[in-house]
Amino acid sequence: MIRIQHLTKSVGVDKIPVLKGISLDFQRGELIALVGASGSGKSTLLRCLALKEKWDKGNFVVDGQDILKDPFAGKRKIRREWAYLEQNPHLNLNRTALKNVLIGQAGQTPLWRMATGMVRSDDYMGAMDVIEQLGLLEKAHQKCDKLSGGERQRIAISRALVHGAKVILADEPVVGLDPKSQESVMETLKQLCVEERVSVLTVLPLELAERYATRIIGLSGGEFAFDIAGRRLTVRERNML
Ligand SMILES: Nc1ncnc2c1ncn2[C@@H]1O[C@H](COP(=O)(O)OP(=O)(O)OP(=O)(O)O)[C@@H](O)[C@H]1O
Numbered sequence: 679m680i681r682i683q684h685l686t687k688s689v690g691v692d693k694i695p696v697l698k699g700i701s702l703d704f705q706r707g708e709l710i711a712l713v714g715a716s717g718s719g720k721s722t723l724l725r726c727l728a729l730k731e732k733w734d735k736g737n738f739v740v741d742g743q744d745i746l747k748d749p750f751a752g753k754r755k756i757r758r759e760w761a762y763l764e765q766n767p768h769l770n771l772n773r774t775a776l777k778n779v780l781i782g783q784a785g786q787t788p789l790w791r792m793a794t795g796m797v798r799s800d801d802y803m804g805a806m807d808v809i810e811q812l813g814l815l816e817k818a819h820q821k822c823d824k825l826s827g828g829e830r831q832r833i834a835i836s837r838a839l840v841h842g843a844k845v846i847l848a849d850e851p852v853v854g855l856d857p858k859s860q861e862s863v864m865e866t867l868k869q870l871c872v873e874e875r876v877s878v879l880t881v882l883p884l885e886l887a888e889r890y891a892t893r894i895i896g897l898s899g900g901e902f903a904f905d906i907a908g909r910r911l912t913v914r915e916r917n918m919l
Pocket of ligand 1 (some may be wrong): 696717721
Protein backbone atom coordinates (compact mmCIF):
# COMPACT_ATOMS: atom_id res chain seq x y z
CA MET A 679 0.00 0.00 0.00
CA ILE A 680 1.08 3.58 -0.62
CA ARG A 681 0.47 6.23 2.02
CA ILE A 682 1.09 9.96 1.54
CA GLN A 683 0.45 12.18 4.53
CA HIS A 684 0.45 15.96 4.82
CA LEU A 685 2.55 16.61 1.71
CA THR A 686 3.33 20.31 1.49
CA LYS A 687 5.32 22.01 -1.21
CA SER A 688 6.03 25.66 -1.89
CA VAL A 689 7.87 27.10 -4.87
CA GLY A 690 9.94 30.09 -5.92
CA VAL A 691 11.84 32.63 -3.85
CA ASP A 692 8.60 33.80 -2.27
CA LYS A 693 7.80 30.25 -1.17
CA ILE A 694 4.34 30.24 -2.72
CA PRO A 695 2.42 27.24 -1.35
CA VAL A 696 1.40 24.91 -4.19
CA LEU A 697 0.51 21.75 -2.25
CA LYS A 698 -1.11 22.36 1.12
CA GLY A 699 -1.08 19.17 3.13
CA ILE A 700 -2.08 16.44 0.68
CA SER A 701 -2.95 13.04 2.20
CA LEU A 702 -3.70 10.03 0.04
CA ASP A 703 -3.68 6.23 0.37
CA PHE A 704 -3.88 3.95 -2.61
CA GLN A 705 -3.68 0.26 -3.40
CA ARG A 706 -2.43 -1.95 -6.18
CA GLY A 707 -4.64 -1.93 -9.27
CA GLU A 708 -6.24 1.48 -8.79
CA LEU A 709 -6.50 3.84 -11.76
CA ILE A 710 -6.70 7.26 -10.15
CA ALA A 711 -7.40 10.35 -12.22
CA LEU A 712 -6.28 13.75 -10.97
CA VAL A 713 -8.47 16.56 -12.26
CA GLY A 714 -8.37 20.27 -11.58
CA ALA A 715 -7.97 23.72 -13.04
CA SER A 716 -4.69 24.91 -14.51
CA GLY A 717 -2.30 25.80 -11.69
CA SER A 718 -4.11 23.70 -9.05
CA GLY A 719 -0.94 21.68 -8.41
CA LYS A 720 -1.53 18.43 -10.35
CA SER A 721 1.89 18.25 -12.03
CA THR A 722 3.67 19.33 -8.86
CA LEU A 723 1.96 16.51 -6.98
CA LEU A 724 3.08 13.91 -9.54
CA ARG A 725 6.61 15.32 -9.59
CA CYS A 726 6.79 15.20 -5.79
CA LEU A 727 5.63 11.57 -5.80
CA ALA A 728 8.25 10.75 -8.45
CA LEU A 729 10.81 12.47 -6.16
CA LYS A 730 11.64 14.91 -8.93
CA GLU A 731 10.76 17.73 -6.53
CA LYS A 732 11.88 18.02 -2.93
CA TRP A 733 9.08 17.86 -0.38
CA ASP A 734 8.86 20.64 2.23
CA LYS A 735 7.09 18.35 4.68
CA GLY A 736 5.15 15.13 4.78
CA ASN A 737 5.36 11.35 5.12
CA PHE A 738 5.66 8.91 2.24
CA VAL A 739 5.43 5.20 2.97
CA VAL A 740 5.50 2.52 0.24
CA ASP A 741 5.07 -1.16 1.15
CA GLY A 742 6.08 -0.32 4.71
CA GLN A 743 9.25 1.54 3.67
CA ASP A 744 9.58 5.16 4.82
CA ILE A 745 10.80 6.77 1.60
CA LEU A 746 11.87 10.15 2.98
CA LYS A 747 13.53 8.89 6.13
CA ASP A 748 16.35 7.22 4.22
CA PRO A 749 16.47 9.31 1.03
CA PHE A 750 19.08 7.15 -0.71
CA ALA A 751 17.19 3.86 -0.29
CA GLY A 752 13.89 5.67 -0.84
CA LYS A 753 14.98 7.21 -4.11
CA ARG A 754 16.31 3.88 -5.31
CA LYS A 755 12.98 2.15 -4.60
CA ILE A 756 10.96 4.85 -6.35
CA ARG A 757 13.30 4.91 -9.36
CA ARG A 758 13.08 1.14 -9.71
CA GLU A 759 9.41 0.61 -9.05
CA TRP A 760 7.71 3.83 -10.09
CA ALA A 761 7.64 5.25 -13.60
CA TYR A 762 6.99 8.88 -14.40
CA LEU A 763 5.51 9.44 -17.86
CA GLU A 764 5.50 12.91 -19.33
CA GLN A 765 3.20 14.29 -22.03
CA ASN A 766 5.86 13.74 -24.66
CA PRO A 767 7.85 10.71 -23.59
CA HIS A 768 11.62 10.97 -23.85
CA LEU A 769 12.47 8.35 -26.45
CA ASN A 770 15.58 8.07 -28.57
CA LEU A 771 13.99 8.72 -31.97
CA ASN A 772 16.91 7.19 -33.88
CA ARG A 773 16.52 3.87 -32.12
CA THR A 774 13.83 1.26 -32.67
CA ALA A 775 10.88 0.93 -30.35
CA LEU A 776 12.33 -2.34 -29.06
CA LYS A 777 15.73 -0.78 -28.28
CA ASN A 778 14.06 2.08 -26.44
CA VAL A 779 12.09 -0.40 -24.35
CA LEU A 780 15.16 -2.51 -23.63
CA ILE A 781 17.59 0.24 -22.86
CA GLY A 782 15.37 2.12 -20.45
CA GLN A 783 15.91 5.51 -18.92
CA ALA A 784 18.60 6.96 -16.71
CA GLY A 785 18.20 5.46 -13.25
CA GLN A 786 16.75 2.21 -14.61
CA THR A 787 19.73 1.03 -16.62
CA PRO A 788 23.53 1.04 -16.20
CA LEU A 789 25.16 3.89 -18.11
CA TRP A 790 27.25 1.56 -20.27
CA ARG A 791 24.07 -0.11 -21.50
CA MET A 792 22.46 3.24 -22.33
CA ALA A 793 25.56 4.30 -24.26
CA THR A 794 26.23 1.06 -26.15
CA GLY A 795 22.69 -0.24 -26.52
CA MET A 796 23.90 -3.75 -25.66
CA VAL A 797 21.26 -6.10 -24.26
CA ARG A 798 20.96 -9.78 -23.25
CA SER A 799 18.89 -12.19 -25.33
CA ASP A 800 16.65 -13.04 -22.33
CA ASP A 801 15.82 -9.36 -22.08
CA TYR A 802 14.77 -9.34 -25.75
CA MET A 803 12.19 -12.05 -25.12
CA GLY A 804 10.74 -10.28 -22.10
CA ALA A 805 10.54 -6.95 -23.91
CA MET A 806 8.88 -8.49 -26.97
CA ASP A 807 6.28 -10.11 -24.71
CA VAL A 808 5.39 -6.75 -23.18
CA ILE A 809 5.37 -4.98 -26.56
CA GLU A 810 3.02 -7.67 -27.88
CA GLN A 811 0.79 -7.35 -24.82
CA LEU A 812 0.49 -3.62 -25.54
CA GLY A 813 -0.45 -4.31 -29.17
CA LEU A 814 2.71 -2.96 -30.80
CA LEU A 815 4.42 -6.10 -32.04
CA GLU A 816 4.48 -4.97 -35.67
CA LYS A 817 6.08 -1.68 -34.62
CA ALA A 818 8.85 -3.19 -32.49
CA HIS A 819 11.55 -2.87 -35.15
CA GLN A 820 10.53 0.56 -36.40
CA LYS A 821 12.48 3.63 -35.45
CA CYS A 822 10.60 5.76 -32.96
CA ASP A 823 10.54 8.79 -35.26
CA LYS A 824 8.12 6.80 -37.43
CA LEU A 825 5.66 6.14 -34.60
CA SER A 826 2.53 8.13 -33.81
CA GLY A 827 2.13 10.03 -30.53
CA GLY A 828 -0.07 7.29 -29.08
CA GLU A 829 2.36 4.57 -30.13
CA ARG A 830 5.24 6.47 -28.55
CA GLN A 831 3.29 6.79 -25.33
CA ARG A 832 2.57 3.04 -25.35
CA ILE A 833 6.28 2.36 -25.98
CA ALA A 834 7.08 4.51 -22.94
CA ILE A 835 4.56 2.45 -20.94
CA SER A 836 6.17 -0.79 -22.23
CA ARG A 837 9.56 0.52 -21.18
CA ALA A 838 8.26 1.29 -17.71
CA LEU A 839 6.83 -2.22 -17.36
CA VAL A 840 9.91 -4.01 -18.68
CA HIS A 841 11.94 -2.16 -16.07
CA GLY A 842 9.65 -3.33 -13.29
CA ALA A 843 7.19 -0.45 -12.75
CA LYS A 844 4.55 -1.20 -10.14
CA VAL A 845 3.24 2.36 -10.10
CA ILE A 846 2.86 4.63 -13.12
CA LEU A 847 2.60 8.40 -12.67
CA ALA A 848 1.43 9.93 -15.93
CA ASP A 849 1.11 13.66 -16.53
CA GLU A 850 -1.53 14.18 -19.21
CA PRO A 851 -0.49 11.09 -21.20
CA VAL A 852 -3.09 11.63 -23.91
CA VAL A 853 -2.81 15.36 -24.50
CA GLY A 854 -2.48 16.20 -28.21
CA LEU A 855 -3.45 12.69 -29.34
CA ASP A 856 -6.33 11.94 -31.69
CA PRO A 857 -9.38 10.24 -30.09
CA LYS A 858 -8.41 6.75 -31.31
CA SER A 859 -4.88 7.04 -29.89
CA GLN A 860 -6.24 8.47 -26.65
CA GLU A 861 -8.47 5.44 -26.36
CA SER A 862 -5.67 2.98 -27.01
CA VAL A 863 -3.41 4.58 -24.38
CA MET A 864 -6.23 4.67 -21.82
CA GLU A 865 -7.29 1.07 -22.59
CA THR A 866 -3.66 0.04 -22.12
CA LEU A 867 -3.43 1.72 -18.73
CA LYS A 868 -6.76 0.23 -17.66
CA GLN A 869 -5.71 -3.25 -18.73
CA LEU A 870 -2.47 -2.97 -16.74
CA CYS A 871 -4.38 -2.04 -13.61
CA VAL A 872 -6.85 -4.92 -13.96
CA GLU A 873 -4.52 -7.67 -15.19
CA GLU A 874 -1.12 -6.74 -13.76
CA ARG A 875 -2.28 -4.90 -10.62
CA VAL A 876 -0.19 -1.88 -11.60
CA SER A 877 -1.35 1.36 -9.92
CA VAL A 878 -1.79 4.39 -12.15
CA LEU A 879 -2.07 7.98 -10.97
CA THR A 880 -2.66 10.24 -13.93
CA VAL A 881 -3.70 13.77 -14.82
CA LEU A 882 -6.66 13.49 -17.20
CA PRO A 883 -9.39 15.62 -18.73
CA LEU A 884 -12.68 15.15 -16.90
CA GLU A 885 -14.44 13.14 -19.60
CA LEU A 886 -11.65 10.53 -19.77
CA ALA A 887 -11.42 10.46 -15.97
CA GLU A 888 -15.12 9.60 -15.76
CA ARG A 889 -14.80 6.97 -18.45
CA TYR A 890 -11.69 5.12 -17.28
CA ALA A 891 -10.71 5.89 -13.69
CA THR A 892 -11.69 3.77 -10.70
CA ARG A 893 -11.28 6.87 -8.56
CA ILE A 894 -11.29 10.60 -9.32
CA ILE A 895 -9.50 13.14 -7.16
CA GLY A 896 -10.20 16.83 -7.64
CA LEU A 897 -7.45 19.27 -6.81
CA SER A 898 -8.22 22.92 -6.17
CA GLY A 899 -5.69 25.48 -4.96
CA GLY A 900 -3.28 22.79 -3.79
CA GLU A 901 -5.86 20.87 -1.75
CA PHE A 902 -8.16 17.95 -2.44
CA ALA A 903 -11.65 19.17 -3.23
CA PHE A 904 -13.07 15.63 -3.50
CA ASP A 905 -12.03 12.00 -3.75
CA ILE A 906 -14.73 9.80 -5.29
CA ALA A 907 -14.94 6.23 -6.57
CA GLY A 908 -17.29 4.35 -8.86
CA ARG A 909 -19.45 7.22 -10.09
CA ARG A 910 -19.49 10.36 -12.17
CA LEU A 911 -19.03 13.81 -10.69
CA THR A 912 -22.04 15.72 -9.44
CA VAL A 913 -22.65 19.26 -10.69
CA ARG A 914 -21.53 20.54 -7.28
CA GLU A 915 -18.23 18.66 -7.56
CA ARG A 916 -17.64 19.96 -11.08
CA ASN A 917 -18.15 23.47 -9.79
CA MET A 918 -15.49 22.93 -7.13
CA LEU A 919 -12.75 22.74 -9.77
N1 LIG B 1 9.37 26.13 -9.97
C1 LIG B 1 8.31 26.94 -9.87
N2 LIG B 1 8.47 28.25 -9.63
C2 LIG B 1 7.40 29.08 -9.51
N3 LIG B 1 6.14 28.66 -9.60
C3 LIG B 1 5.91 27.37 -9.84
C4 LIG B 1 6.98 26.43 -9.99
N4 LIG B 1 6.44 25.19 -10.20
C5 LIG B 1 5.11 25.36 -10.20
N5 LIG B 1 4.79 26.66 -9.97
C6 LIG B 1 3.43 27.21 -9.87
O1 LIG B 1 2.69 26.34 -9.05
C7 LIG B 1 1.35 26.25 -9.49
C8 LIG B 1 0.98 24.80 -9.73
O2 LIG B 1 1.67 24.32 -10.87
P1 LIG B 1 1.37 22.91 -11.52
O3 LIG B 1 2.20 22.81 -12.76
O4 LIG B 1 1.55 21.85 -10.50
O5 LIG B 1 -0.18 23.05 -11.86
P2 LIG B 1 -1.10 22.12 -12.77
O6 LIG B 1 -2.36 21.90 -12.00
O7 LIG B 1 -0.36 20.91 -13.20
O8 LIG B 1 -1.37 23.07 -14.01
P3 LIG B 1 -1.62 22.73 -15.58
O9 LIG B 1 -2.93 22.01 -15.64
O10 LIG B 1 -1.68 24.08 -16.22
O11 LIG B 1 -0.45 21.91 -16.04
C9 LIG B 1 1.25 27.11 -10.73
O12 LIG B 1 0.71 28.37 -10.35
C10 LIG B 1 2.68 27.26 -11.18
O13 LIG B 1 2.88 28.46 -11.87
